[in-house]
Amino acid sequence: MKKNSFKFVSLLLVLLLSQTACSENKQQNQSPQKIEMHSANSELLVENNKTSSTKVYEITKVEKATDGKITDFSFTDENGKESTLSSIIKNKYVFLNFWATWCPPCRAEIPAIIELQNEFKSKDLVVIGIALERERSLAGAQKKVYDYASNNKINYLNFVAKDEIIKALVDSYNGIPYIPTTFLIDKKGFIFEKIQGGRDKEAFLKSIENLIK
Numbered sequence: 001m002k003k004n005s006f007k008f009v010s011l012l013l014v015l016l017l018s019q020t021a022c023s024e025n026k027q028q029n030q031s032p033q034k035i036e037m038h039s040a041n042s043e044l045l046v047e048n049n050k051t052s053s054t055k056v057y058e059i060t061k062v063e064k065a066t067d068g069k070i071t072d073f074s075f076t077d078e079n080g081k082e083s084t085l086s087s088i089i090k091n092k093y094v095f096l097n098f099w100a101t102w103c104p105p106c107r108a109e110i111p112a113i114i115e116l117q118n119e120f121k122s123k124d125l126v127v128i129g130i131a132l133e134r135e136r137s138l139a140g141a142q143k144k145v146y147d148y149a150s151n152n153k154i155n156y157l158n159f160v161a162k163d164e165i166i167k168a169l170v171d172s173y174n175g176i177p178y179i180p181t182t183f184l185i186d187k188k189g190f191i192f193e194k195i196q197g198g199r200d201k202e203a204f205l206k207s208i209e210n211l212i213k
Contacts, residue, residue: 021178021181021196021198022100022102022104022106022178022179022180023178054146054150054154055158056142056146056149057075057157057158057160058076058138058142058159058160059073059074059075059169060073060075060076060082060165061074062165062172065172065173068190068191069189070085070094070183070185070190070191071172071173072084072085073159073165085128086189088126088157089126089185092124093120093123093124093186093187093208093211093212094125094126094183094184095116095117095125095128095182095208096128096130096183097113097130097182098130098132098170098176098180099129099130099131099132099180100131100133101131102133102134103179105197106179106180106198108198109180109198109204110152110154112200112204113129113156113204114152114153114155114156115201116201116204117155120208123212124187124212125208125212126156127156127157128156128157128159129156129158130158130159131158131159132166132170132176138160138161141160145160178196180197181194181197182195182199183195184211192210192211193207193210193211195207
């Protein structure tokens, strides 16, 4: 009887996630031709980052994961200088959101995340988006995320990366089978809560208030 109850609860959780999250288990391989296209389009993205309030950066390196903590990574800023995630989240709470432009539940929660960024910026909360796109080229992913972020007035940093970099980052969190997936991180870099599936603003507020109290 207990075994049947467990199966029922498991099935219920899977059905619930199917309504609030998208499966992300497909990684595209890039051809040499696609990779050669990256540099020119990346330069265009750097120029966009210089002139626009919308910021979408490319992750270039993922550091070794520490169990239970946020994973550091490197990226190139709009001035062509290498920076790190750890440098922009130092002594901050972090709202780390894995999402994609093709994922309806991800898009549905973005207006709430934009409001949270505005409301909690003064309380040392940094919102970071990691886009898991399905474009065959990095350039295509960059453009899609930049255009979406710009059109929807996303006010927090977003990052994209080549498949091998994204895989290393996702693996550092023991895999992310569904998006959106959000991690709330304390000021010492430890994961406070993992939120799988879409949430409304009220649910996010409760979690953030527990984090910063």
